[in-house]
Structure formats: C-alpha cells, structure tokens
Amino acid sequence: MAEICLGFVVLGLTAYAVLGGADFGAGFWDLTAGGAERGGRLRGMVQRSMSPVWEANHVWLIFVLVIVWTAFPVAFGSVTSTLAIPLFFAAIGIIFRGTAFALRGQAATINEARTLGAMFALSSVLVPFFLGATLGGVASGRVEVGNAAGDAVSSWLNPTSALIGVIAVIAGAYLAAVYLAGDARRAGLPDLVRAFRARALGSGVVAGAVALGGLFVVREDARPLYDGLTSGGGLAMVILSAIAGGGTLALVWRERYGLARVTAAAAVAAITVGWVLAQDPYLLPDELTLDQAAASDATLTALVISVAAGFIVLGPSLWYLYKLVLQGRLDQQFEPLDQRFRPLTAGDETQEPPR
Amino acid sequence: MLDPDFVIFAQRVSGVLGGESQPDLLEARWMQALSLAVHIPIVCFGIAFPAMILFMEGLYLRTGDVTYKALAKRWSKVALILFAVGVVTGTILSFEFGLLWPEFMASFGEVFGLAFGLEGVSFFIEAIFIAIYVYGWDRLSRRAHFLTGIPIVITGFSGSFMVIAVNGWMNNPQGFDVVNGRVVDPAPWDALLNNHLWHELMHMYLAGYIVSGFIVAGVYASARLRGRRDRYHRAGLVVPLTFAALAAPMQVVVGDWAGRTVAENQPVKLAAFEGLPRTIEGAPFTIGGYYDEEEGEVKYGIEIPKLLSLLAHHDPNARVEGLNIVPADDRPPINVVRFAFQTMIGIGTGLALLATVYLFTWVRRRRLPRSRWFYRAVMAAGPLSLVALICGWITTEVGRQPWVVYEVMRTSQAVTAADGLELGFVFLILVYVGLAAAVYWLLRRLSRRPPEVEVGGAPGAGPAGGY
Numbered sequence: 001m002a003e004i005c006l007g008f009v010v011l012g013l014t015a016y017a018v019l020g021g022a023d024f025g026a027g028f029w030d031l032t033a034g035g036a037e038r039g040g041r042l043r044g045m046v047q048r049s050m051s052p053v054w055e056a057n058h059v060w061l062i063f064v065l066v067i068v069w070t071a072f073p074v075a076f077g078s079v080t081s082t083l084a085i086p087l088f089f090a091a092i093g094i095i096f097r098g099t100a101f102a103l104r105g106q107a108a109t110i111n112e113a114r115t116l117g118a119m120f121a122l123s124s125v126l127v128p129f130f131l132g133a134t135l136g137g138v139a140s141g142r143v144e145v146g147n148a149a150g151d152a153v154s155s156w157l158n159p160t161s162a163l164i165g166v167i168a169v170i171a172g173a174y175l176a177a178v179y180l181a182g183d184a185r186r187a188g189l190p191d192l193v194r195a196f197r198a199r200a201l202g203s204g205v206v207a208g209a210v211a212l213g214g215l216f217v218v219r220e221d222a223r224p225l226y227d228g229l230t231s232g233g234g235l236a237m238v239i240l241s242a243i244a245g246g247g248t249l250a251l252v253w254r255e256r257y258g259l260a261r262v263t264a265a266a267a268v269a270a271i272t273v274g275w276v277l278a279q280d281p282y283l284l285p286d287e288l289t290l291d292q293a294a295a296s297d298a299t300l301t302a303l304v305i306s307v308a309a310g311f312i313v314l315g316p317s318l319w320y321l322y323k324l325v326l327q328g329r330l331d332q333q334f335e336p337l338d339q340r341f342r343p344l345t346a347g348d349e350t351q352e353p354p355r
Numbered sequence: 356m357l358d359p360d361f362v363i364f365a366q367r368v369s370g371v372l373g374g375e376s377q378p379d380l381l382e383a384r385w386m387q388a389l390s391l392a393v394h395i396p397i398v399c400f401g402i403a404f405p406a407m408i409l410f411m412e413g414l415y416l417r418t419g420d421v422t423y424k425a426l427a428k429r430w431s432k433v434a435l436i437l438f439a440v441g442v443v444t445g446t447i448l449s450f451e452f453g454l455l456w457p458e459f460m461a462s463f464g465e466v467f468g469l470a471f472g473l474e475g476v477s478f479f480i481e482a483i484f485i486a487i488y489v490y491g492w493d494r495l496s497r498r499a500h501f502l503t504g505i506p507i508v509i510t511g512f513s514g515s516f517m518v519i520a521v522n523g524w525m526n527n528p529q530g531f532d533v534v535n536g537r538v539v540d541p542a543p544w545d546a547l548l549n550n551h552l553w554h555e556l557m558h559m560y561l562a563g564y565i566v567s568g569f570i571v572a573g574v575y576a577s578a579r580l581r582g583r584r585d586r587y588h589r590a591g592l593v594v595p596l597t598f599a600a601l602a603a604p605m606q607v608v609v610g611d612w613a614g615r616t617v618a619e620n621q622p623v624k625l626a627a628f629e630g631l632p633r634t635i636e637g638a639p640f641t642i643g644g645y646y647d648e649e650e651g652e653v654k655y656g657i658e659i660p661k662l663l664s665l666l667a668h669h670d671p672n673a674r675v676e677g678l679n680i681v682p683a684d685d686r687p688p689i690n691v692v693r694f695a696f697q698t699m700i701g702i703g704t705g706l707a708l709l710a711t712v713y714l715f716t717w718v719r720r721r722r723l724p725r726s727r728w729f730y731r732a733v734m735a736a737g738p739l740s741l742v743a744l745i746c747g748w749i750t751t752e753v754g755r756q757p758w759v760v761y762e763v764m765r766t767s768q769a770v771t772a773a774d775g776l777e778l779g780f781v782f783l784i785l786v787y788v789g790l791a792a793a794v795y796w797l798l799r800r801l802s803r804r805p806p807e808v809e810v811g812g813a814p815g816a817g818p819a820g821g822y
C-alpha cells in the first residue's frame with residue numbers, strides 16, 4: 001500500500017513537472033522575450049496556449065501535497081517545518097503568478113500589461129526554483145525528523161538544492177518551448193514555430209549539459225544520492241532519461257512536435273522515478289524509511305481506493321480537456337500581446353468564428 | 356459526546372514530532388485566519404455562481420433570447436477569474452497546513468487526510484470543466500456546452516463537502532484512539548462522516564448562495580438605481596436575487612440546527628457565544644454588551660429571559676452549561692466569539708427579512724418591489740452577508756480555541772517550531788492587499804465594459820448576428 005501511495009506521489013510529481021513545469025517554462029520565455037514590441041507575438045502565444053489549461057495543470061501540486069500529508073504525515077510535517085522558507089516563497093510566487101496571469105488577459109494599456117507580465121514571468125522562474133530547492137533538500141538528506149529539526153537555511157541553500165532548482169527552471173523552459181512550437185504550428189504561425197524551435201533546441205542542450213555536470217555536484221555534495229543514481233535501477237532510469245531527452249532533441253530538430261511531447265514527458269518521468277529508486281528504501285534519506293513513514297493500513301487503503309475511484313472520473317475528464325485543446329477547439333484567436341489590449345479570454349464575438 | 360476514558364487520554368495528545376513550544380503562535384494563528392478570510396469569500400462564488408450561470412444559460416436555451424446568453428457569458432468570465440484567485444489562495448492554505456501546523460499534520464494527517472484526497476479529485480474536475488465551459492462558448496454545440504457546466508455545479512458542492520468534513524472533524528473529532536499521547540487506529544471514513552459535517556455543510560453551502568447572490572444582485576440593483584431598467588439588467592438582478600432570497604430564510608433554520616449541535620457537543624463554545632458564566636436552567640439570551648472577565652458576567656446587555664434555553668434545546672427550562680465547567684485556560688476568548696456570533700445572527704435575521712419582502716412581492720404581486728430603499732438594501736446586503744460569513748467562521752474557529760482538535764490537541768502544540776513567522780505574516784498581508792486591489796480593479800473594469808461587446812450588437816438594436 002505504501003508503495004502504491006508513493007507511486008501516486010511520483011505520478012503527481014511527474015505530471016506537475018511535465019504540465020505545470022511547462023507553464024512555468026512558458027513564463028520563462030515570456031520573461032526573456034524582449035521589449036514590448038519585439039516580444040509581443042511570443043507573449044501572445046504564451047497567453048493563448050496557457051489560458052485553458054494552467055489551472056488544471058496546477059492541481060497536480062495540490063494532489064501531491066494531499067497524498068504526502070495523508071500517507072506520510074510525519075515526513076510531511078518534518079519537511080514543511082524544516083524547509084519553510086523556500087516553501088513560503090514558492091507559495092507567494094504561486095499567488096503572484098496565477099493572479100498576474102489571469103489579470104494580464106484584461107490589461108488595457110501597454111504599461112499594465114508590462115507590469116503584470118513582469119510579475120507573471122518573474123514568479124514563473126522563482127516558483128520552480130524554490131520547489132526544486134525543496135526537493136534538493138530532501139534528496140540530499142538535509143531534513144531531519146522533527147518539528148523544524150533540520151537547519152532552516154542550509155537545508156535549501158546548498159549545492160544540490162541549487163542544482164535541482166536550476167534544472168527545474170531549465171527543464172520547464174525546454175518543455176514549454178517544445179509544446180509552444182507545436183501549438184504555434186497548429187495555429188499556422190511559422191515565425192513563432194521557428195522561434196520556439198530554436199529555443200527548444202537551445203534549452204534542450206543546456207538542460208542536458210546542466211544535468212550531466214550536475215552529477216558531479218551531487219557526487220561532492222550528496223554522495224548517497226549519487227551512488228543511487230549511478231547503480232542499479234537508478235542508473236537505468238538516468239540512462240532512460242538521457243535517451244528520451246536526446247530523442248526529444250532529435251524529434252524537435254525534425255519538427256515532429258507531437259511525438260516530442262511524449263518523449264519529453266518520458267525524460268522527466270524517468271528522472272523522477274530514478275530519484276525515488278536512488279534513495280530507496282528511504283523517504284527522508286538516513287532518517288525515515290518508506291515503511292516507517294507510512295500511515296496506518298486503514299488510511300492507506302482508504303486513500304488508494306478513493307484516488308483510484310477518483311481517477312475513473314478524472315481520467316476521461318482530463319482526456320476530454322486535452323483532446324479539445326489539442327484539436328484546437330478551445331483555441332482563442334492569436335493576438336500579439338502588445339497589439340491590442342483586449343482580453344484573450346472566452347469567446348468574444350469579435351474573434352474568429354469556430355472552425 | 357466523547358466517551359469518558361477518551362477524554363482523559365485525549366487531553367494528552369502532543370505532537371509526534373516533539374517540537375518545543377513556540378513563541379510565534381499568535382502570528383501563526385493570524386496568518387491562518389487571514390488566509391482563510393481571503394479564501395472563503397472567493398470560494399462562495401465557486402460554490403454558487405456556476406448554478407446561477409447555468410440557470411441563465413438554461414433560460415437562453417429555452418427562450419433563445421440572447422440577453423440571457425450575454426449575461427451568462429459575462430458571468431462565466433468573472434467566475435473564471437474568481438476561480439483562478441480561489442485556486443491560488445487555496446494553494447496557500449494547503450501550504451500553510453504544513454508551514455504553520457506541522458505537528459497537527461504529522462499527528463492527524465492520516466486521520467483526516469482522506470477528505471482532502473477526495474477534495475483534490477473534485478478540484479481537478481472543477482478546473483477542467485470550468486476551462487472547457489468558459490473557453491467553449493460558441494465552440495461546442497449548445498447542448499454540449501450546457502452539459503459541461505453541470506460538473507462545475509456538482510464539484511462546487513463536493514469540494515466544500517470535503518473541507519467542511521475536516522473542519523467538522525476538528526470540532527467533533529472521532530475515528531481514532533489515543534494511547535500514551537499518540538494517535539492510533541485511524542478510521543478515516545469515520546473521521547470524515549462526523550456529527551458536525553452536516554450542519555456546517557448546509558450552512559456554508561447556503562452561505563455561498565447568499566453571499567454571491569446578494570453581491571451579484573447588488574451590482575444590478577445599483578444599475579437600476581441609476582435608471583437602467585432594460586431586460587439585461589432586470590434579468591441580471593432577478594436571477595441572483597432569487598437564489599439569495601430563497602437561501603436566506605433557510606439559513607436561519609440551519610443556523611438554529613447548528614446552534615443546537617454545538618450546545619450538545621461543544622458546551623463551552625456555546626457558553627462563549629452567550630458569555631454564560633455558570634451552568635443554569637432556563638438560561639437567558641443576552642443581546643449586546645460585553646463580557647467582563649473579572650466579574651464573569653455580561654455588562655450592558657439586554658437580557659431576554661429563557662430564550663437561550665429555548666434556542667439551544669427547544670425547551671425554555673433546559674439546562675445550559677456555562678463557562679465554569681472548564682478551567683479558565685480551556686476557554687476561548689469570550690468577547691471575540693460573542694461579538695462575531697451576535698453580528699452574524701443580526702445580519703442573518705436582517706437578510707431573511709429582506710428576502711421575505713422580495714419573495715412576497717414577487718409571488719403575490721408578480722413584480723419587483725418599487726421602493727428605492729429596497730434596491731439600496733440589496734446593495735448593502737452583499738457586503739453585509741460577507742461580514743456575516745466571516746463572523747460565522749470566527750464564531751466556529753475562535754470558539755474552538757484553545758483547541759485545534761477539540762479537547763484533543765491544543766493549538767499551541769500544533770504549531771511549527773520554525774522562527775521568523777512575524778516576517779512572513781507582514782509579507783503575507785502585503786501580498787493579500789495587493790491581490791485584493793488587483794481583483795477589485797479587474798472586476799470594476801469588467802463591470803464597466805458595455806454588454807454590447809458580448810453579443811455583437813446591443814440587445815434589441817438590430818440583428819444580434821450569428822444566433
């Protein structure tokens with residue numbers, strides 16, 4: 001049962017990293033798109049692609065939190081109290097990002113759009129960094145069991161945390177560029193396809209380089225994690241992730257964006273699973289094993305049953321949403337963000353008729 | 356009621372993480388209260404607004420009148436924005452569970468967590484369908500579009516069901532045992548279906564309709580006072596107002612049920628509502644005044660003999676337990692609770708009267724009330740119902756103090772040992788002030804945009820193209 005619940009956590013983390021991470025990555029490209037005029041088209045694309053899905057994508061984070069606090073309550077309390085600082089900043093960043101994004105669609109002047117856009121984009125970079133740093137604190141064994149028992153600062157200001165934080169940002173940017181290139185192609189905007197393709201290739205190479213170089217950082221800073229990642233199941237997953245990552249680059253190069261979505265997701269999933277295998281049997285390295293951390297059987301069983309039942313409803317709903325999105329049926333008209341400050345939200349009559 | 360051995364053991368639950376006591380408890384409580392006070396008004400719209408929008412769309416589908424469609428469409432955009440804000444503020448709350456109350460989570464997460472697991476599923480479905488609904492206008496077939504609205508209405512209910520189950524459980528804990536200060540044998544389903552769930556759920560659900568109904572109606576009431584009496588504004592007034600007016604009188608009945616349940620399970624809380632110092636039979640109800648801690652009585656209040664016994668137990672001579680049944684340490688802050696409780700009741704009664712006037716004129720005379728004062732009252736009813744909502748939660752939550760899990764775990768034992776909460780608190784206040792300003796700015800902008808934008812031509816002014 002504990003393993004199944006851990007499986008849910010891995011599933012949730014992967015989905016959040018792949019879907020939510022891409023939304024953050026879109027914010028990264030928004031941030032770096034350049035001046036209002038030059039970046040207007042790019043930002044318009046980001047706004048258009050993210051609008052219908054970011055809320056659903058965000059719920060994966062809630063899902064992870066809920067599973068962890070129900071199935072592994074002691075670990076949850078220990079992690080949140082020790083890593084309070086990065087989690088607090090991530091939470092604040094989430095407020096800024098969500099609100100600024102929702103409001104930007106209503107901006108009426110270029111200055112409003114700029115301020116809101118900057119807030120949205122900046123917090124899109126900070127949130128994955130802090131969440132990554134939190135995971136880094138856990139993975140490098142810096143969380144002790146207890147109420148704020150670990151060090152409040154060094155638990156997240158350390159090489160491994162910094163590394164995972166940076167990787168979270170870059171990987172999100174990479175995923176976002178892949179998806180946005182595909183979306184731009186569907187929308188028939190070749191200049192944007194080119195722009196995102198270049199960004200995907202660039203960030204893909206950087207992500208791969210950082211991940212490889214990162215292994216040395218981990219080796220110095222968190223030896224047990226390194227050993228786990230370079231032997232047995234952990235190693236297999238790292239290799240799988242590398243293959244999927246490289247494959248994605250090749251697919252993007254050949255402009256096969258549909259398939260690239262899948263392989264990109266596989267690369268992230270493999271690395272998440274690899275991490276879990278690397279620190280097996282520990283949930284909090286050297287402190288708490290999975291079995292020690294698990295809630296009692298009655299709770300785990302109830303949780304597994306209800307999540308499984310929930311997925312029966314959830315699966316088709318998610319499928320329906322992504323089907324509509326990928327068929328372009330929820331697409332709004334593309335509009336460069338600097339061009340006209342009208343909402344890019346729900347079907348205004350002024351927009352193009354349904355296809 | 357809790358069984359006696361349970362209570363003896365129960366009082367000894369201390370956190371499994373074993374942190375020391377925390378100087379920043381007050382800041383933690385304030386942060387929790389502030390975040391809830393921001394989240395809860397917003398989610399009222401998540402609970403009730405979809406039903407109103409869908410009703411409006413239903414009118415459009417039946418009559419083919421695009422006025423209704425214009426309204427439904429505009430409201431759905433507002434709902435989407437409020438939903439986004441509900442999502443981010445709710446996320447803060449989920450983080451705060453861990454950031455502020457790690458001991459509580461570590462000790463009891465396995466007992467009540469299930470409810471949140473189910474809630475997560477419900478939020479998911481809500482997020483999915485709200486996106487499809489709002490972005491699907493004119494892109495899905497009419498019927499499919501209407502159908503995608505239904506899950507939003509259902510999840511508005513199920514989402515609140517689950518959180519309220521947790522809050523009900525905190526007030527009426529069950530579904531676990533305590534041995535040597537440790538929580539054992541969790542029975543998550545029992546914890547979920549506790550005795551406080553039902554009244555809290557009904558009361559909160561109705562509150563959602565009251566708050567969002569009156570606030571939306573208030574917007575159109577003010578337009579009416581400025582002379583806008585076309586069909587668009589009339590429909591925008593009547594639909595939400597009718598929802599709110601049906602809920603308001605029911606709220607009084609449910610409130611009475613809530614009061615009786617509290618009297619049975621949380622006598623100290625009830626005594627705090629009333630500032631009742633000692634257990635007596637035929638207890639009076641005291642309106643206004645304040646509770647003097649030193650003398651142990653309410654000063655300057657108006658006393659109505661036997662009313663409290665009547666309200667709490669439906670018997671004028673019933674025995675009502677006073678604050679004296681527990682040591683002073685185990686009592687909540689009386690004046691805060693009492694003041695909040697009386698404000699809620701006062702406003703609740705007023706809203707029910709307003710609703711009755713409206714329903715009466717509508718049913719008997721088949722028209723809207725004519726008096727300008729009625730419309731001014733509707734405009735005031737929105738903000739007042741918000742005040743009642745917050746006061747109700749203060750009544751429930753502050754009235755539960757000093758316990759986080761009633762008579763099982765103290766709030767002071769639940770809190771984090773991390774330092775620097777005051778900084779976080781100040782920061783959070785700034786963030787929320789900014790958030791409130793931004794949302795206000797946005798809704799104002801939306802409400803000022805003329806309806807023509809929505810229908811491609813003013814209603815009635817030429818063919819409203821495409822329908």
Ligand code: HDD
Nearest residue numbers: 555558559562607610611613614700703743744747748751
């Ligand atoms: C629009 C809002 C609103 C209105 C008009 C009222 N209430 Fe209320 N009340 C709430 C909104 C609320 C709430 C949603 O804020 C609470 C907090 C917890 C709960 O279940 O509902 C609440 C709690 C609450 C409680 C405490 C329940 C507990 O601790 O478990 C009582 C006894 C009442 N109410 C009684 C009343 C009465 C007698 C009312 C009518 C005259 C009334 N309320 C009107």
Ligand code: HEM
Nearest residue numbers: 384387388391392452456518519521522748749752753759
């Ligand atoms: C970890 C769980 C929770 C803890 C530790 C907690 C604790 C608290 C505390 C300490 C306060 C402040 C009381 C004071 O100022 O004296 C508070 C207020 C409040 N809580 Fe809870 N609570 C929790 C969960 C909930 C839940 C699940 C709900 C609702 C479903 C809820 C609703 C409220 C409300 C509405 C307030 C008052 C807001 C205000 O003062 O404006 N709480 N809570």
Ligand code: HEM
Nearest residue numbers: 059398401402437438441442445446448449478514515518
């Ligand atoms: C401490 C308590 C609470 C926590 C931890 C909490 C958590 C959350 C979270 C995480 C979300 C966002 C879901 C998403 O991502 O889509 C949310 C939204 C929501 N919450 Fe809360 N919540 C709390 C209190 C309440 C209360 C008291 C109610 C009222 C009954 C409520 C009703 C809702 C509803 C209806 C939504 C849907 C969003 C919307 O319509 O705006 N929550 N909550």
